Amino acid sequence: MKRVAVCDDEAAIADLVVQLFAGNGLEAHAFYAGADLLAAAEQEPFDLVLLDIMMPGMDGFSCCRELRRKSSVPIIFLTAKDEEIDKVVGFELGADDYVVKPFKPRELLARARARLRRTAGSDGARRTGERSVLEALGIALDEDLYVATLHGEALTLTPKEFAILACLLRAAGRPVASRDLFEEVWGEEPNAQSNNTVMVHIRHLRKKLSDIDSSREFVETVWGVGYKLG
Numbered sequence: 001m002k003r004v005a006v007c008d009d010e011a012a013i014a015d016l017v018v019q020l021f022a023g024n025g026l027e028a029h030a031f032y033a034g035a036d037l038l039a040a041a042e043q044e045p046f047d048l049v050l051l052d053i054m055m056p057g058m059d060g061f062s063c064c065r066e067l068r069r070k071s072s073v074p075i076i077f078l079t080a081k082d083e084e085i086d087k088v089v090g091f092e093l094g095a096d097d098y099v100v101k102p103f104k105p106r107e108l109l110a111r112a113r114a115r116l117r118r119t120a121g122s123d124g125a126r127r128t129g130e131r132s133v134l135e136a137l138g139i140a141l142d143e144d145l146y147v148a149t150l151h152g153e154a155l156t157l158t159p160k161e162f163a164i165l166a167c168l169l170r171a172a173g174r175p176v177a178s179r180d181l182f183e184e185v186w187g188e189e190p191n192a193q194s195n196n197t198v199m200v201h202i203r204h205l206r207k208k209l210s211d212i213d214s215s216r217e218f219v220e221t222v223w224g225v226g227y228k229l230g
Contacts, residue, residue, distance in 0.1 A: 001024065001025065001046075001206065002026050002027065002047040002048065002116050003026075003027045003028075003029070003044070003047050003048075004021050004026050004027065004029070004046060004047065004048045004049070004112065005028075005029050005031060005040065005046045005048070005049045005064065006018050006021070006029070006034075006050045006078075007030075007031040007032070007033070007034060007037040007044040007049070007050065007051050007052060008027060008030075008032065008050075008051075008052040008055070008078065009032050009033065009052065009054075009055040009056060009057070010052070011030070011032055013052075013078075013101075014030040014031065014032060015030055017030075017050060017108070018181055019110065020029045020105050020108070020109060021109070022202065026112075031048075032053065033057055034051075034057065034058035034059070034060065034062065034063035034066075034091065035057065035058055036096075037051075037063060037122055037224075038066055039066070041067065041171065042166075044218050045071065046065075046073055046096070047073065047074075047104070047116060048073065048074050048075075048076070048112060049067065049074070049075045049076070049152070050053065050075075050076045050077075050112070051063055051064060051076070051077050051078065051095075051149055051215050052077075052078060053074060053077060053086065053090075054081065054205045060077060060079065061089060061090070061093055064090070064093045064094060064095060065093055065094075065101045065173070065201070067094075068093065068094040072144050073097045074097075074115040074116070075094065075095045075096055075097075076095065076096060076099060076111060076112065076115065077090045077095050077097070077098045077099040078096070078101065078103065078108070079098075079099075079100065079101060080100065080101045080102045091146070091159060094144075094146070096115055097187065098117060099111060100166050106189070107187065107188050110183065110187045110188055110189060111187025112187075114184050114185075114187045115187075117184070118140055125211055134166060134169035134170060135169070136172070136173075136217075136229055137218055137229060137230075138150055138151045138213070139155075139165070139218065139229075141162070141165060141166055141167065141169060143166060146162065148162060148165065150167055150209060150213060150218075151212065151213060152181045153212050155208055155209070155212070157205070157208065158201075158204075160185055160201050161201055161204060161208070162206045163184070163185040164181060164185055164198070164201055164202065164205060165183050165205060167180075167185065168219065168227060168228065168229050169229065171228065171229070171230055172229075173228055174228060175222040175225045175226050175227065175228040176189075176227055177225055177226040177229060178194065178195045178198045178199070178225075178226040178227070179194060179195070179226075181198050182194040182195075182198050183225070185198075186212050198226075198227075202227060205210055205219060205229075206218070206219050216230060217230050218230055
């Protein structure tokens, strides 16, 4: 059973999220201060951490920074702070996702499960403390450092583009359905617009790849299915 830590100084919110996860097959633990979470993580690692930002004493950003010094555990910020600068800071500190309160329980659960699947689907590098680097066709993605390159040249990707490319790299040339990409990257159940949403991001990703190397189509469309690395 996957272990999840939920840290929020508002006990009602932390307890609500713990109940949501526990009712869906996850071992969830509530913490009301960043220092308590860090102490518990030292004793037994977690598979996923949800962090509030605005907490007295040690705020979520500081807690995230401390976690990242010793661990590559997936981190989701769960916060009322919805300014773009806060999201940028969160991702730069190493967060994997950012959910703004008030949240939809099913969406939060889907995002958490997506992060846990990504960890379980990796080659174990996160659990062994080694860097997790995905490589194919001259593309290299360092998921821990959040760096993407093509033929050694930096790719400037949005978080969604980075996540899509990571999914395709993990599939190792196998087609990935559009609905699966949407559920994995957006952490939501597919809807009537999800295919178009994925298609737009794929188009932007292709453009950035072709700006470096236009000699091939790195992301191929598999008609009626989805996409794969070519």
